[in-house]
Amino acid sequence: TQQRQHVELTNTLQKWGDSFGVTLESLEFAKRMDAVDPLRDIRDNFTFPTMKDLPCVDQSLVENLDEECIYLCGNSLGLKPKRADAYQQDVLNCWGKLGVFTHFTGRFPAAQCDLLVKESLVKLVGAGHSDEVVCMNGLSVNIHLLLISFYRPTANRYKIMIEGHSFPSDRYAVVSQLKLHGYTEEDGLVILQTRTGEHLLRTEDILAAIQEHGQSVAVVFLSGVHYYTGQKFDIETITKSGQAQGCLVGWDLAHAAGNTELKLHDWSVDFACWCSYKYLNSGAGCIAGAFIHRKHHQDDRPRLCGWWSNREETRFDMQHSVDAAPGADAYRLCNPPPALVALHKAGLEIFEEAGMDRLLAKQYLLTGYLEYLMDHLDPDAGETGDEKFVEIITPRDPRQRGTQLSVMFPFSVKEIHEKLEKRGVVCDVRLPSVMRLAPTASYNTFTDVYRFFTVLKQVMMECRM
Amino acid sequence: TQQRQHVELTNTLQKWGDSFGVTLESLEFAKRMDAVDPLRDIRDNFTFPTMKDLPCVDQSLVENLDEECIYLCGNSLGLKPKRADAYQQDVLNCWGKLGVFTHFTGRFPAAQCDLLVKESLVKLVGAGHSDEVVCMNGLSVNIHLLLISFYRPTANRYKIMIEGHSFPSDRYAVVSQLKLHGYTEEDGLVILQTRTGEHLLRTEDILAAIQEHGQSVAVVFLSGVHYYTGQKFDIETITKSGQAQGCLVGWDLAHAAGNTELKLHDWSVDFACWCSYKYLNSGAGCIAGAFIHRKHHQDDRPRLCGWWSNREETRFDMQHSVDAAPGADAYRLCNPPPALVALHKAGLEIFEEAGMDRLLAKQYLLTGYLEYLMDHLDPDAGETGDEKFVEIITPRDPRQRGTQLSVMFPFSVKEIHEKLEKRGVVCDVRLPSVMRLAPTASYNTFTDVYRFFTVLKQVMMECRM
Ligand SMILES: Cc1ncc(COP(=O)(O)O)c(C=O)c1O
Ligand SMILES: Cc1ncc(COP(=O)(O)O)c(C=O)c1O
Numbered sequence: 001t002q003q004r005q006h007v008e009l010t011n012t013l014q015k016w017g018d019s020f021g022v023t024l025e026s027l028e029f030a031k032r033m034d035a036v037d038p039l040r041d042i043r044d045n046f047t048f049p050t051m052k053d054l055p056c057v058d059q060s061l062v063e064n065l066d067e068e069c070i071y072l073c074g075n076s077l078g079l080k081p082k083r084a085d086a087y088q089q090d091v092l093n094c095w096g097k098l099g100v101f102t103h104f105t106g107r108f109p110a111a112q113c114d115l116l117v118k119e120s121l122v123k124l125v126g127a128g129h130s131d132e133v134v135c136m137n138g139l140s141v142n143i144h145l146l147l148i149s150f151y152r153p154t155a156n157r158y159k160i161m162i163e164g165h166s167f168p169s170d171r172y173a174v175v176s177q178l179k180l181h182g183y184t185e186e187d188g189l190v191i192l193q194t195r196t197g198e199h200l201l202r203t204e205d206i207l208a209a210i211q212e213h214g215q216s217v218a219v220v221f222l223s224g225v226h227y228y229t230g231q232k233f234d235i236e237t238i239t240k241s242g243q244a245q246g247c248l249v250g251w252d253l254a255h256a257a258g259n260t261e262l263k264l265h266d267w268s269v270d271f272a273c274w275c276s277y278k279y280l281n282s283g284a285g286c287i288a289g290a291f292i293h294r295k296h297h298q299d300d301r302p303r304l305c306g307w308w309s310n311r312e313e314t315r316f317d318m319q320h321s322v323d324a325a326p327g328a329d330a331y332r333l334c335n336p337p338p339a340l341v342a343l344h345k346a347g348l349e350i351f352e353e354a355g356m357d358r359l360l361a362k363q364y365l366l367t368g369y370l371e372y373l374m375d376h377l378d379p380d381a382g383e384t385g386d387e388k389f390v391e392i393i394t395p396r397d398p399r400q401r402g403t404q405l406s407v408m409f410p411f412s413v414k415e416i417h418e419k420l421e422k423r424g425v426v427c428d429v430r431l432p433s434v435m436r437l438a439p440t441a442s443y444n445t446f447t448d449v450y451r452f453f454t455v456l457k458q459v460m461m462e463c464r465m
Numbered sequence: 466t467q468q469r470q471h472v473e474l475t476n477t478l479q480k481w482g483d484s485f486g487v488t489l490e491s492l493e494f495a496k497r498m499d500a501v502d503p504l505r506d507i508r509d510n511f512t513f514p515t516m517k518d519l520p521c522v523d524q525s526l527v528e529n530l531d532e533e534c535i536y537l538c539g540n541s542l543g544l545k546p547k548r549a550d551a552y553q554q555d556v557l558n559c560w561g562k563l564g565v566f567t568h569f570t571g572r573f574p575a576a577q578c579d580l581l582v583k584e585s586l587v588k589l590v591g592a593g594h595s596d597e598v599v600c601m602n603g604l605s606v607n608i609h610l611l612l613i614s615f616y617r618p619t620a621n622r623y624k625i626m627i628e629g630h631s632f633p634s635d636r637y638a639v640v641s642q643l644k645l646h647g648y649t650e651e652d653g654l655v656i657l658q659t660r661t662g663e664h665l666l667r668t669e670d671i672l673a674a675i676q677e678h679g680q681s682v683a684v685v686f687l688s689g690v691h692y693y694t695g696q697k698f699d700i701e702t703i704t705k706s707g708q709a710q711g712c713l714v715g716w717d718l719a720h721a722a723g724n725t726e727l728k729l730h731d732w733s734v735d736f737a738c739w740c741s742y743k744y745l746n747s748g749a750g751c752i753a754g755a756f757i758h759r760k761h762h763q764d765d766r767p768r769l770c771g772w773w774s775n776r777e778e779t780r781f782d783m784q785h786s787v788d789a790a791p792g793a794d795a796y797r798l799c800n801p802p803p804a805l806v807a808l809h810k811a812g813l814e815i816f817e818e819a820g821m822d823r824l825l826a827k828q829y830l831l832t833g834y835l836e837y838l839m840d841h842l843d844p845d846a847g848e849t850g851d852e853k854f855v856e857i858i859t860p861r862d863p864r865q866r867g868t869q870l871s872v873m874f875p876f877s878v879k880e881i882h883e884k885l886e887k888r889g890v891v892c893d894v895r896l897p898s899v900m901r902l903a904p905t906a907s908y909n910t911f912t913d914v915y916r917f918f919t920v921l922k923q924v925m926m927e928c929r930m
Contacts, residue, residue, distance in 0.1 A: 047561030055566055073565045080561040088553055088804070095748055096512030096545040099891055100538045101520055102749060110749035138799030140771030141606055148645065168783050169772035169798070175786075176770040180613065185786075283560055284567060284575035285802030305641040306605030307634035318633050318896050321640075321650075333634070334603030337750030339553070339804050426564055431783050 002397035009368040009398050016365075024372055030450035033369070039362050039441065042354050046079040046281070046443040049426070056421035070452045072427040074440030075227075075255060075404045078281030081350055087342040094338075102338070108345075112312070114287070114336040120348040121289050123356065124257060124280075125272065128265030131327030132291055135344065136336065139254055139275040139288040143173045145331055146271045146290060149301045150248050151219045153181050157246065161213065161220040163192040163201055167227045170252050174221060190217055199393040200231050207241050214245025221249075224256030224272075228430050230394035230404035232260055236267040243268065254278060257289070258351060259402035261360060264291050271296070279403070279440065281347035287340040292328040306333030350442060363403045363441040366449060370405055370439050371396070373453040377460065390460075393434065404438040406430075411463040419459040425452055467862035474833040474863050481830075489837055495915035498834070504827050504906065507819050511544040511746070511908040514891070521886035535917045537892040539905030540692075540720060540869045543746030546815055552807040559803075567803070573810075577777070579752070579801040585813040586754055588821065589722060589745075590737065593730030596792030597756055600809065601801065604719055604740040604753040608638045610796055611736045611755060614766045615713050616684045618646050622711065626678065626685040628657040628666055632692045635717050639686060655682055664858040665696050672706050679710025686714075689721030689737075693895050695859035695869035697725055701732040708733065719743065722754070723816060724867035726825060729756050736761070744868070744905065746812035752805040757793040771798030815907060828868045828906040831914060835870055835904050836861070838918040842925065855925075858899065869903040871895075876928040884924040890917055 013024055022028040034040055051057050052065035059065060071079060087108070094106035103111040114135040121133040136142065151160065158181070160174050178188035190213045194201050210220065220242040225232045235251060242249040251272040256262060258279030264272055272291040276282035305322050307315060309330045314323045324330040351359070374390055391408045394401050409416050417429045427437050439449050478489055487493040499505055516522050517530035524530060536544060552573070559571035568576040579600040586598040601607065616625065623646070625639050643653035655678045659666050675685065685707040690697045700716060707714040716737040721727060723744030729737055737756040741747035770787050772780060774795045779788045789795040816824070839855055856873045859866050874881050882894045894900050904914050 049562055049564045049566075053562045055563070055570055069564070071564055077560075077565040077568070079564055080557065082561075085554070085557050088557060089550070091748075092545065092550050092553060095542075096547075097514055097518045098520070099514045099534070099536055099544055100542040100893070101514075101891075103542070105520055113750075137602065137606060138802075140773070140798035141602060143771075144769050144798065167772075168775070168780075168785075171785060172770035172772060172774060172787050173798070176768060180767045180769070283556075283802070283804060285578075285800045286804070287802075288799075302645045303641060304609050304645070305637035306608075307632075307637060308605070309637060310633070315633075316896065320633075320636060322637050333605035333609065333638070334753075335750045337603075337748070337752075337802075337805055339748060339751070339808060340802055343804060426566075428565070431781065 002395070002400070005398055006396040009364065010372060013365065013368055013372055024369070025376060027447070027450055030446035033365070033446035037362060037446070039354055039358055040445070042350060043443045043445065045081055045083070045350050047082055048079065048443070051424045054421075054424060054426065057424050058422035061423050067424075070425045070448055070455065072425065072437045072439055072444070072448070072452060074279055074444075075436050075438035076428050077277055077284060078279060078347065078440065079443055080283065081281055081346040083349070084283070084343050084346040087346050088339065091338045091342045108338040108342050110338045111335060113338040113341040114332070116341060117345050117348055120352055124262065124348070124351065125253065125274070125291055126261070126263035126265055127291055129294060129327070131297065131329065132265060132294055133289060134328035134331055135287055135289050135341065136332050136334075137288055138285065139252070139273055140169045140173055142273040142288050142290045143170065143252065144177070145304055146250060146273060147173065147177045147219070149303045149331075150250060150271055151177055152301060153183065153218050157216055157218045158183055159188055159190050159213065159217045161190040161192065161209070161217045161247070163222055164194070165226070165228055166223065167252070167254070170221065170223070199229050200395060201233075203234050203237060206233070206238055210238070210241045210245055210247070214242065214247055217242070217245065217247045219248050219250060222251060224251050224253040224262070225259060225402045225404070227255050228406060228434055230401050230406045230436070232256070232395070232401050235262070235269065239267055239269050255404070256402065261356070265293065269293060276344050276347065280344070281350070281442065282340070282344040286343050287337065290328060290331060292331065294327065297327045303331060304333065308332035308334055308336075354442060359441040364398055366439045366441060366444060366446065367401070367403050367405060368398060369446055370437060370449045370452070373449065374405065374407060377453070377457060403440055404436055406434045406436050408433055409435070416459055416463060419462060420455060423455045423459070425455055467860070467865070470863055471861040474829065475837060478830065478833055478837055489834070490841060492912070492915055495911035498830070498911035502827060502911070504819055504823055505910070507815060508908045508910065510546055510548070510815050512547055513544065513908070516889045519886075519889060519891065522889050523887035526888050532889075535890045535913055535920065537890065537902045537904055537909070537913070537917060539744055539909075540901050540903035541893050542742055542749060543744060543812065543905065544908055545748065546746055546811040548814070549748070549808050549811040552811045553804065556803045556807045573803040573807050575803045576800060578803040578806040579797070581806060582810050582813055585817055589727065589813070589816065590718065590739070590756055591726070591728035591730055592756055594759060594792070596762065596794065597730060597759055598754060599793035599796055600752055600754050600806065601797050601799075602753055603750065604717070604738055605634045605638055607738040607753050607755045608635065608717065609642070610769055611715060611738060612638065612642045612684070612686075614768045614796075615715060615736055616642055617766060618648065618683050622681055622683045623648055624653055624655050624678065624682045626655040626657065626674070626682045626712070628687055629659070630691070630693055631688065632717070632719070635686065635688070664694055665860060666698075668699050668702060671698070671703055675703070675706045675710055675712070679707065679712055682707070682710065682712045684713050684715060687716060689716050689718040689727070690724060690867045690869070692720050693871060693899055695866050695871045695901070697721065697860070697866050700727070700734065704732055704734050720869070721867065726821070730758065734758060741809050741812065745809070746815070746907065747805070747809040751808050752802065755793060755796060757796065759792065762792045768796060769798065773797035773799055773801075819907060824906040829863055831904045831906060831909060831911065832866070832868050832870060833863060834911055835902060835914045835917070838914065839870065839872060842918070842922060868905055869901055871899045871901050873898055874900070881924055881928060884927060885920060888920045888924070890920055
């Protein structure tokens with residue numbers, strides 16, 4: 001059925017092509033797809049870097065320097081929502097005009113600003129209640145705050161399950177938590193590994209590992225969408241399976257938030273966290289988020305506290321003990337920065353306006369289209385031997401991925417990346433050998449994907465010579 | 466000698482008055498002091514709220530609505546440096562123009578932006594080396610990151626010494642750390658208390674408590690300047706005394722950074738942290754800082770890690786283990802937000818331009834002047850009985866305070882505060898009974914202090930009727 005999903009997607013694209021009377025490899029197809037895209041106008045909400053501004057562009061290789069670049073890097077840093085400027089200026093003006101009164105006045109009252117994005121986050125991650133989400137800190141800080149509370153090792157259950165190719169920050173965080181409790185990396189980690197020769201973790205293997213090791217595992221901590229392969233994990237199934245073994249199951253949704261459908265409450269996820277600067281377009285290092293399921297709100301687990309853990313109503317009574325804010329808000333420590341929340345809100349509003357359903361519907365076609373073109377990159381495919389071809393390691397089943405496709409090349413990925421950058425393509429490479437391509441539904445067009453395809457063809461040709 | 470310091474300050478002011486041929490109670494004095502103030506021009510670097518913009522001003526009570534308000538609230542939120550707008554726009558433009566290339570390009574390269582303020586922080590807190598300071602997160606987060614590493618309780622030494630009227634966030638943080646390790650608040654806290662009827666902690670009492678309890682105390686954690694009383698503690702003496710008992714000694718410098726001279730390295734302080742939105746004028750919730758003394762850089766104490774704990778040079782090698790950044794930088798977890806660092810830098814540059822020495826020299830006179838006027842508020846002083854007078858609880862010895870004076874009134878402090886606010890004074894009240902007044906050397910004038918004095922006189926008169 002995974003293959004069927006892939007075929008169905010290709011068929012859908014083909015049907016569009018047939019209805020336009022053009023082939024999928026034609027620029028015309030991309031243009032027609034853009035014309036019928038119900039979200040075609042939301043791109044205007046973003047500032048697009050142009051060819052002439054990019055530091056890596058070789059101006060002799062680009063026809064029109066005023067043209068927008070081919071930005072496929074939303075997996076790393078989303079583009080700037082135009083309204084971010086006005087919102088930020090609002091924060092600055094309010095501070096300038098009001099001084100300390102900015103704490104409770106204006107569009108982004110500093111002391112309450114984090115609450116302004118709560119409802120959007122609820123929808124985005126599928127929280128059941130607004131008290132299940134909180135906007136605070138950076139992602140890696142939140143990983144730690146959550147693990148401090150949810151990783152409570154006992155003599156028999158002290159391990160943390162991660163996957164073998166997890167993002168460094170997650171691994172460093174988890175290992176430092178193990179050490180905090182006196183465990184070693186060797187003893188304390190249960191590492192999910194792909195089968196030899198495979199790039200993706202099979203769900204069946206994850207479930208088997210949970211079955212095998214679950215009784216000694218305190219926390220299963222995985223990524224919703226894998227930063228390297230683009231694989232989306234079956235959060236619901238894995239969560240249930242971990243919980244059946246008595247583990248707590250937490251998710252790093254850095255690459256999943258704004259990029260996949262999430263139903264954290266219904267899936268009974270124990271806790272989760274994410275950053276906002278990738279698909280949520282909030283800007284580098286911007287404020288992050290966390291989810292704590294309602295079932296844990298009355299827990300007496302330890303929790304790090306600060307004055308923002310206190311309910312707003314009694315915070316300035318300055319009592320000696322915390323009068324805890326409801327739910328996830330109790331995990332806050334510091335007064336929030338309106339300068340970051342304003343940026344976050346600028347990005348989230350566009351999600352509200354576009355609607356997650358429509359974004360996901362577009363993403364399905366957009367990534368499918370990129371996949372199709374990558375598969376048809378080489379006219380000699382099948383004749384000159386597999387090793388000469390581009391390999392997409394991301395799952396072919398669209399239900400098992402978000403927008404990102406991770407590809408491997410028969411040439412040095414660094415070299416290809418440089419050549420692409422010279423021609424105005426923005427995408428990134430992750431060691432050892434993958435290029436990540438993320439056509440982002442909120443601002444990329446089918447034409448962007450087509451333009452990428454033509455540039456890549458040139459580059460591959462050059463490499464082959 | 467404390468009294469002598471106070472008298473010396475008053476004499477200095479008197480001498481200025483004599484040289485101008487005016488009394489200290491005259492507006493003329495303030496104007497002449499402003500005229501000779503070598504820092505008089507740096508006020509122009511800040512946006513001052515005007516009377517008409519403040520939500521609490523009663524327009525019928527204020528003569529000139531276009532006049533600047535009387536802002537004495539730098540202890541809570543510093544004013545906006547005008548250049549903050551341009552710096553912030555720079556960050557936004559760079560993101561818009563360059564997308565992901567903003568990480569390594571422009572005035573605030575996102576991935577390295579925190580390093581831009583390092584040298585200023587070194588000077589500000591008296592670090593010996595740039596690897597002793599780090600700019601990251603919010604203050605309460607940093608308190609926790611530091612305590613995770615530096616609070617390592619053992620069976621015999623597991624207590625934390627704080628003071629009885631510590632800022633709620635600090636107390637909540639410390640207590641949650643105790644609980645994390647299985648200790649109770651009752652057992653785990655050693656609380657420094659003032660003597661009955663006194664507002665200030667005596668250094669001799671702190672030293673005696675350290676002497677008495679030191680052997681069971683793992684960490685002494687105090688404020689450099691007390692948020693409520695304005696008392697500045699003798700960091701050097703207390704640190705040495707704690708260390709002599711085998712304790713680690715850490716300082717919360719929220720109210721000390723930018724407000725007092727600090728020599729953390731020479732004083733051998735183990736660790737410290739601060740926020741940047743008070744005297745450093747970076748804006749609400751802005752990025753905070755921490756200091757870790759070099760003597761602890763090679764410790765094998767546990768430390769929470771993220772990818773930003775890794776050295777920049779090898780960070781993107783994405784290795785399984787942290788290749789730790791040198792010194793305090795290893796305590797970083799997340800990629801930093803340029804939108805906050807830009808604001809922080811805007812504020813710090815003004816400190817560089819003004820020079821801390823000159824700022825402190827001005828502060829000495831400015832706070833001394835406020836003190837003098839408060840002491841001469843009531844012409845009936847001494848005749849109608851003490852209980853009718855304003856009491857300054859902050860130390861009279863200028864070496865034992867920063868800019869803030871904390872005062873208690875013979876009337877409801879809330880009522881006085883409301884009346885002051887209606888007339889364009891911005892200052893704050895902390896429960897149970899103190900008004901905090903912080904004439905800030907970077908932007909306040911002697912005339913501001915004088916204007917406050919005249920308004921307060923009116924208000925007191927009203928209250929007396
Ligand atoms: C002494 C002290 N500690 C901690 C804090 C809490 O700061 P944040 O909200 O930045 O964590 C403050 C804020 O005013 C403070 O004055
Ligand atoms: C999966 C994952 N975890 C953690 C991080 C680290 O994020 P931060 O620097 O915001 O803490 C990232 C950033 O790309 C990520 O993709």
